[in-house]
Amino acid sequence: MTRVKICGLMNEEDVNLCVQAGVHMVGLVVEYPLPVPWNLTHEEARNLIQCVPPLVDTCIVTGGTVEKVIDIANKTNPNIVQLHYKETLADVEEIASQLRSKGIQTTKALRIDSNGNCDFEIRDPVQAAKALSTSGISAIIVDSYTESMPGGTGVMVNLSAFQTIQRESSLPVILAGGLNPMNIQALIDDVQPYAVDVLTGVEVIPGKKDAEKITEFLRCCQAVD
Incomplete structure (x- = not known):
């Protein structure tokens, strides 16, 4: 089965x-540098992480300086740190190196705009994927980018850019952006991502998940496999 991460959990x-429901990973947005509806303090995130059983991975989604990210990771102790802001390649390499010594994996989001360009210092998806493949991270998340919201946009990612990154990356590539129970089965069948990452597509309102949508999302993922 395609691995499933549900992000933006708050309670x-x-x-x-x-x-x-059987998800493989739960995601918590923690002290993100910009105002987003799902932001938790590191204390809130740590308490929720302690509720997660051992066979389900925990991921904090954050961003900022190397020092800030390492500090949050130390205070929350997740399995994975997802960098989802404007980190440079040098930042990514340093964070991945420091977290690896603590047994924590690092992933990096490449946020793709409507023109197929990355919101990253390396704008070209091919070159960005190649650079990140040797940066020490464990996976690349390909998400949609808009000026109004840094993540959880509900906007479908540029699938052509996603497939380009898949071809050029030696790392697992995770599909995010605009996923929901109605489209996920066709998307998995079409682009065969390593994993999928959903946030707004299984919510009632920001910060509150919908049990029926989560169940249906998982069912559709299983149906493809």
């Missing part, structure tokens, strides 16, 4: 809901 009830 224990939704964490338990995701675990019971």
Whole structure:
């Protein structure tokens, strides 16, 4: 089965809901540099991470300086740190190196705009994917980018750019951006991502997940496999 991450969790009830549904990873947005509806403090995130059973991975989604990211990771102790802001390649390499020594993996989001360019110091998806493939991270997340919202946009990612990154990267590539129970089966069948990452597509309102949507999302993922 394609691995499933559900992101933007904010309470224990939704964490338990995701675990019971069979997700592979839960994602928590932690002290993100810009105002987003799902932001948690590191204390809130740590408490939720402690509720997650051992066979489900935990991921904090954050961004900022090397020092800030390492500090949050130390305070929350997730399995994975997802960099989702404007980190440079040098930042990514340094964070991945420091976290690896602590047994924490690092992933990096490449946010793609409507023209197929990356919101990254390396704008070309091919060159960005090649550079990140040797940066020490464990996977690349390909997400959509808009000026109004840095993540959780609900906007479908540029699939051509996603497939380009798939071809050029030696790392697993994760599909995010605009996913929901109605389109996920066709998308998995079409582009065969290593994993999928959903946020707004399984929500009632920002910060509150929908049990029926989560169940249907997982069912559709399983149906493809």
